[in-house]
Amino acid sequence: MFDFNTTVLVVDDMTTMRKIVQKALKEIGFSNFVEAADGQKAWEVLNETSSVGLVISDWNMPNASGLDFLKRVRSDGRYKGLPFVLLTAESELEQVKEAVMAGVDNYIVKPFTPAMLEQKLEETHKKKAA
Numbered sequence: 001m002f003d004f005n006t007t008v009l010v011v012d013d014m015t016t017m018r019k020i021v022q023k024a025l026k027e028i029g030f031s032n033f034v035e036a037a038d039g040q041k042a043w044e045v046l047n048e049t050s051s052v053g054l055v056i057s058d059w060n061m062p063n064a065s066g067l068d069f070l071k072r073v074r075s076d077g078r079y080k081g082l083p084f085v086l087l088t089a090e091s092e093l094e095q096v097k098e099a100v101m102a103g104v105d106n107y108i109v110k111p112f113t114p115a116m117l118e119q120k121l122e123e124t125h126k127k128k129a130a
């Protein structure tokens with residue numbers, strides 16, 4: 001599993017969803033969070049916060065989507081290896097392929113339980129360590 005001191009960047013245009021994700025992360029053991037409401041702001045927060053070690057981002061957001069944000073992250077050498085997990089709705093599953101092509105590490109379908117999130121993060125960490 002990721003070090004629980006890892007700063008997690010939580011991105012979603014819905015405040016409630018950002019809270020749900022952070023609450024689940026707290027239950028898992030994480031305690032350091034930064035957040036953003038769209039892909040554009042997420043890019044700014046990422047660049048302002050040197051310690052971000054994991055991104056959990058919604059897909060469907062105004063200004064810049066999760067996919068836009070992912071592409072921007074992966075095109076920057078500093079963030080090539082940054083673990084990136086997408087939050088998707090069931091209806092967006094078709095688009096996951098596109099995200100995989102763009103370098104996403106994993107995805108979680110909403111709604112999810114803390115246990116499901118924990119399992120996905122465990123999986124993601126193993127992938128990155130391999």
Ligand SMILES: [Mg+2]
Nearest residue numbers: 013058060061
């Ligand atoms: Mg959204």
